[in-house]
Amino acid sequence: MASGDGSKAGDSGEDARVSRTRADVARAALEVLTTDGSDAVTHARVAEIAGYSKTTLYTHWPARIDLIAMAIESLGDMPHHDRTGVLRDDLIGELKVFRAGVLEMRLDRVLSGMAEWASVEQMARIRNKVNTDGQHQMYEMLGEIFSGAPLDAAVSMLTGVVACPAIMFGNVPDDAVIEAAVDVVLNGHQPSSS
């Protein structure tokens, strides 16, 4: 807030430098993660991309999981569809935004990376945050017609329409599959006739 950055130059200069380094390294780690997967996120590779020495990286972030955690935290908020109030359109819109995220931000690699390291406490926390944020709008929308176990089922099902082909086969569903999924879920919320 203070404009006088001459005072306490030592401390604030160091803070600013560390925080700039952190941002650079996080960005580089995210680039490696989304380009080549979490396995490629090594100190050597990230240092090279970020333009810092390996020693600098090891000093601040000694473990590979530190680099991967920074990368995922630097993703920021998950993208969401701007709701129109028409449920079918909004569900389709949300799934298309998720699909774009898989294609453009390589969210499939981020998901796999998070799953990979999930047993580590530090990553479990980040993973839950990112995924809860990712599914929050879907819960809200489907909560208009579902509750309880069917709501959990419907959210997992629609998430799965995009996530499963991406993770299992490395491709994404076309518009027809996304629309069919939404229609099955919307029709399916009626009581069973059997």
Next chain:
Amino acid sequence: MASGDGSKAGDSGEDARVSRTRADVARAALEVLTTDGSDAVTHARVAEIAGYSKTTLYTHWPARIDLIAMAIESLGDMPHHDRTGVLRDDLIGELKVFRAGVLEMRLDRVLSGMAEWASVEQMARIRNKVNTDGQHQMYEMLGEIFSGAPLDAAVSMLTGVVACPAIMFGNVPDDAVIEAAVDVVLNGHQPSSS
């Protein structure tokens, strides 16, 4: 086929030894993969678990992906539910078998590991085989009432009911969620009333 394993002892002895080593190493690699994830599958770790030298492993399988590929190939056929002919029961049964696979065989780690390395040709082939085998019975069952885009959607949706929570949150759905998902899909196959 020949019982006379004394003849050509040099060659067949060596073949048998290599194939025993391969089986041991594949088993050890799968153990590391399902216990700690694909990132932990290193020559050093697998050699230690398998009881061979790192040099032996590097000689036969120079790259880490060779070890991961062997591990996944050693999984064998995916487990499936024995069909009864009652579609609802069979879909629920198949999802419960998949859920048991996540819990017991840690198929979620296998999925993440495959996704992680998917860009490598060798892994893409294995991944497609394992996943196609995994979803084959679901396609057959849902093919009784769906076709085209809705069939693809329904298979991804039911796969997602188990796979999404496993990969995203490290947990599996309870029976109520699995049954709700199957009911939504079965109800949803009716033409939309909107």
